[in-house]
Amino acid sequence: MGMESEKMTVNYPDGRRFLSASDHLQSNTKPHHRDSVVFGGRGMSLEETINASNDYYRLHQRAVIYKKPTPIQIVKVDYPQRSQAVIREAYFRQASTTDYNGVYRGYYLDFEAKETTNKASFPLKNFHQHQVNHFRNCLAQDGICFTIMRFTTLERYFLTPASLLIEYWGKQATGRKSIPLTTIQKTGYEIPAGFQPALNYLDAVDQLITTAKR
Amino acid sequence: MGMESEKMTVNYPDGRRFLSASDHLQSNTKPHHRDSVVFGGRGMSLEETINASNDYYRLHQRAVIYKKPTPIQIVKVDYPQRSQAVIREAYFRQASTTDYNGVYRGYYLDFEAKETTNKASFPLKNFHQHQVNHFRNCLAQDGICFTIMRFTTLERYFLTPASLLIEYWGKQATGRKSIPLTTIQKTGYEIPAGFQPALNYLDAVDQLITTAKR
Numbered sequence: 001m002g003m004e005s006e007k008m009t010v011n012y013p014d015g016r017r018f019l020s021a022s023d024h025l026q027s028n029t030k031p032h033h034r035d036s037v038v039f040g041g042r043g044m045s046l047e048e049t050i051n052a053s054n055d056y057y058r059l060h061q062r063a064v065i066y067k068k069p070t071p072i073q074i075v076k077v078d079y080p081q082r083s084q085a086v087i088r089e090a091y092f093r094q095a096s097t098t099d100y101n102g103v104y105r106g107y108y109l110d111f112e113a114k115e116t117t118n119k120a121s122f123p124l125k126n127f128h129q130h131q132v133n134h135f136r137n138c139l140a141q142d143g144i145c146f147t148i149m150r151f152t153t154l155e156r157y158f159l160t161p162a163s164l165l166i167e168y169w170g171k172q173a174t175g176r177k178s179i180p181l182t183t184i185q186k187t188g189y190e191i192p193a194g195f196q197p198a199l200n201y202l203d204a205v206d207q208l209i210t211t212a213k214r
Numbered sequence: 215m216g217m218e219s220e221k222m223t224v225n226y227p228d229g230r231r232f233l234s235a236s237d238h239l240q241s242n243t244k245p246h247h248r249d250s251v252v253f254g255g256r257g258m259s260l261e262e263t264i265n266a267s268n269d270y271y272r273l274h275q276r277a278v279i280y281k282k283p284t285p286i287q288i289v290k291v292d293y294p295q296r297s298q299a300v301i302r303e304a305y306f307r308q309a310s311t312t313d314y315n316g317v318y319r320g321y322y323l324d325f326e327a328k329e330t331t332n333k334a335s336f337p338l339k340n341f342h343q344h345q346v347n348h349f350r351n352c353l354a355q356d357g358i359c360f361t362i363m364r365f366t367t368l369e370r371y372f373l374t375p376a377s378l379l380i381e382y383w384g385k386q387a388t389g390r391k392s393i394p395l396t397t398i399q400k401t402g403y404e405i406p407a408g409f410q411p412a413l414n415y416l417d418a419v420d421q422l423i424t425t426a427k428r
Contacts, residue, residue, distance in 0.1 A: 058351060061351070061355075063355060064348070064351045064352050064354075064355050064357070066310065066311055068282055068283060069282060069283040069284065069285040069286065070283065070288075071283040072283065072284070072286050072288075072301065072304070074284075074286075084305060084306070085305070085306055086303060086304075086305065087286065087301065087304040087305065087306070088302060088303070089300060089301070089302070090286070090300075090301040090304060091298060091299070091300065092298070092299060092301070096280065097280055101316075102315075103322035103324070103352050103355040103356070103357040104355055105355060105356065106321075106322070106355065106356030106357070107320075107322065108316075108317035108320070108321065110317070134278070137272065137275070138278050138317050140275055140278075141275075141277060141278050141317040141318055141319060141320065142317070142319065142320030143278070143317040
C-alpha cells in the first residue's frame with residue numbers, strides 16, 4: 001500500500017497531539033466522574049484539563065466556552081445502507097483562529113492554550129502567525145484575549161494577555177525565540193492548581209478584565 | 215460493496231446541505247472577486263452569503279465572526295509517505311452549539327442562520343434542541359444571541375432575537391409548529407438586500423443591542 005496506517009495516537013501537522021475519537025466526543029459532553037478526582041489537571045492533557053473546566057463552567061452557569069472543532073476538508077463520504085454516513089477521504093485544514101472562545105459576563109473571551117517542558121521560558125514556536133493575527137483582530141473589537149501557558153515540568157499554569165504574545169512575536173526578527181518566565185510572572189496571572197474545575201482560569205480572567213480598564 | 219459513494223453533493227444527517235471541499239476552504243479565506251458581483255446574496259447559499267459577509271466585516275475591521283467547523287469524530291488517519299495526512303474513517307458529530315459566533319464592539323455575538331421556502335411562517339423544525347439550550351446559556355452570560363431567517367421565495371431576510379425562538383420553541387407542546395411572518399416582522403429586524411457585504415446584518419445587530427438596553 002505504501003501507507004502507514006495508525007489509530008488514535010497521531011499528531012496534527014503542527015505537532016499538536018491528535019486526541020482519540022473518545023477524547024473528541026468527551027470534549028462536548030457533560031463532565032465525567034473522572035473530572036472530580038483530578039487535581040490541577042494532573043494526568044490529563046492540557047486540552048482535556050481545559051475542556052473539563054469549560055464543562056464545569058457551563059454546568060454551573062459561570063461561562064459558555066467551547067473548543068472549536070478541528071477544521072476538516074471533506075472530499076468523500078460513504079452512505080452505508082441503514083447506518084450513519086462515513087467520511088472516507090478528508091484532510092486537516094489550517095485553522096484561521098485560536099482554539100477557544102465564548103462568553104463570560106457579557107465579555108467575549110478568546111484564547112489559545114499551549115504547554116512547554118522548558119523551565120525558564122516559553123518558546124514562541126508553540127504559536128502561529130494566524131493566531132497572532134486573530135488576536136490582533138479580536139483585540140480591535142474589544143475582545144478579552146489571552147493565552148494559557150502550562151509549564152509541565154514546573155506544574156505551573158499562567159494566563160497571559162494576548163498583547164504579551166503579540167509583543168514578543170514581533171521580537172522574533174531580532175532573534176528572540178521565547179518569552180522569559182520572569183516576564184510571564186510579571187505580566188500574567190498564575191492559575192493555582194484546582195480541584196473543581198481542574199483549572200479555574202476565570203479568576204485570572206477577572207483580573208485581566210479589571211486591568212484592561214474597559 | 216453494499217455502499218453508495220458520493221462526492222460533493224450530500225446532506226448532513228440534519229438535512230443541511232453538505233458543502234464541497236472548495237466551499238469549505240472558501241469560508242475561511244479572503245473574499246473572492248465573486249463576492250463583489252452578487253447582490254443580496256442572490257445565487258449564493260445562505261451559508262455562502264453569511265461567510266462572504268463575515269469575510270467582508272473582518273477585512274474592513276467591522277467584526278470578527280466565523281462559522282465554526284463541523285464537528286467530526288476521527289477514527290483512522292493514514293500517512294502517505296511524503297504527503298499530507300489523509301483521514302480515512304470519520305463520522306459527523308452532533309454539534310453542541312450554534313454555527314456562528316464572534317466579537318463586535320466588545321459584544322459577544324452568537325447566531326444560527328436558517329432558510330425556508332414558506333411564505334407565511336418560519337418552521338421550527340429548522341432548529342434543534344441543542345441550539346435553543348445554547349442560546350439560553352449564552353443569554354444568561356449577556357451574549358447577543360439571534361437567528362438570521364431567510365424566506366427564499368420572498369427574497370427577504372430577518373434578524374430575530376433568540377428570545378423569540380425560545381418562546382416559540384416552548385409553544386411546540388401546544389401544537390405550534392412555526393413562527394408567523396407577521397410576528398417575525400414585528401419582533402425582528404429586516405435586513406435589506408445588500409451589495410458589499412452581501413448581507414449587512416450588523417446594522418440589525420446594532421438595533422438589537424440598543425433594544426436590549428444593556
